Amino acid sequence: MAQNESAAHATDGTDREATAPADGKVAVVTGAGSGIGRAVARELIAAGWHVVLAGRRRETLDATADRVGRVGAEGPAVVPVPTDVTRPEDVDALFAAVRDRFGRLDLLFNNAGTFGRPGPLEELSYEDWRAVVDVNLTGAFLCAQAAFRTMKEQDPQGGRIINNGSISAHVPRPHSIAYTATKHAVTGLTKSLSLDGRPYRIACGQIDIGNAATEMTGRMQTGILQANGQTAVEPVMDAADVARTVRHMASLPLEANVQFATVMATNMPYIGRG
Numbered sequence: 001m002a003q004n005e006s007a008a009h010a011t012d013g014t015d016r017e018a019t020a021p022a023d024g025k026v027a028v029v030t031g032a033g034s035g036i037g038r039a040v041a042r043e044l045i046a047a048g049w050h051v052v053l054a055g056r057r058r059e060t061l062d063a064t065a066d067r068v069g070r071v072g073a074e075g076p077a078v079v080p081v082p083t084d085v086t087r088p089e090d091v092d093a094l095f096a097a098v099r100d101r102f103g104r105l106d107l108l109f110n111n112a113g114t115f116g117r118p119g120p121l122e123e124l125s126y127e128d129w130r131a132v133v134d135v136n137l138t139g140a141f142l143c144a145q146a147a148f149r150t151m152k153e154q155d156p157q158g159g160r161i162i163n164n165g166s167i168s169a170h171v172p173r174p175h176s177i178a179y180t181a182t183k184h185a186v187t188g189l190t191k192s193l194s195l196d197g198r199p200y201r202i203a204c205g206q207i208d209i210g211n212a213a214t215e216m217t218g219r220m221q222t223g224i225l226q227a228n229g230q231t232a233v234e235p236v237m238d239a240a241d242v243a244r245t246v247r248h249m250a251s252l253p254l255e256a257n258v259q260f261a262t263v264m265a266t267n268m269p270y271i272g273r274g
């Protein structure tokens with residue numbers, strides 16, 4: 001299995017010296033080849049986590065591994081595992097690889113997602129609907145289920161799952177029914193995982209993000225349809241600011257949990273009806 005062996009120095013500006021090690025705890029980050037997943041992988045590595053990077057494209061996972069580097073021969077491992085989260089056999093292979101390599105799993109950042117094709121709902125094709133549901137809901141479920149099974153069976157028992165929801169888990173954008181419906185469904189996943197995880201020391205929380213500057217939010221920066229029918233450029237924030245929040249959620253003892261956290265560009269249209 002591929003493993004990044006690059007040098008200890010941080011080329012990304014991350015201050016590794018200032019962070020306490022996570023004692024070699026093991027995390028899986030899905031959607032780790034870009035955007036928020038890449039930023040979270042970077043934060044976790046900086047905090048001393050071993051991080052398994054999942055996503056469909058090998059080259060972007062490798063690029064993430066190259067950027068986050070490795071903290072010396074004894075430092076955290078960065079392990080890319082190409083995975084399509086919509087394929088049960090891929091998800092099984094991902095978590096089997098984690099167990100083979102590390103013997104346990106402490107954190108899943110369940111992040112892989114897609115916005116889908118925007119457009120009027122009466123024109124949405126079945127295939128476009130399914131494509132969003134398959135990644136955002138079924139993929140998130142498959143990864144959470146595999147993580148849950150691993151965390152329940154391992155000794156010491158337990159772990160944490162952090163689902164990536166959205167402001168769209170609360171309110172829709174125009175022409176986004178598949179994205180909005182699946183992100184509301186992620187809230188249901190989070191609540192069920194939290195309840196069903198109690199007997200096994202499995203904590204589950206959700207981060208709801210608004211307008212982090214990534215590939216997915218390119219339209220916010222050029223102009224996106226608003227509820228009043230106008231098109232407007234919206235404020236964005238740095239994905240690194242999201243990643244620091246995930247790192248905090250991940251760092252808590254299993255007896256404590258951030259159940260829901262909303263991190264958004266301060267002036268984006270959400271609070272105050274626009």
Ligand SMILES: NC(=O)c1ccc[n+]([C@@H]2O[C@H](COP(=O)([O-])OP(=O)(O)OC[C@H]3O[C@@H](n4cnc5c(N)ncnc54)[C@H](OP(=O)(O)O)[C@@H]3O)[C@@H](O)[C@H]2O)c1
Binds near residue numbers: 213
């Ligand atoms: N940016 C924001 O403001 C914002 C706001 C709310 C919620 N979110 C959520 O944050 C998450 C990450 O989004 P992002 O903004 O970082 O956008 P992004 O850069 O487009 O990241 C999406 C990631 O998901 C992966 N992915 C997509 N389909 C996959 C599949 N079938 N299997 C495995 N991986 C898959 C992609 O990698 P491959 O294409 O290589 O598979 C990619 O790395 C999403 O769940 C999104 O809904 C973002």
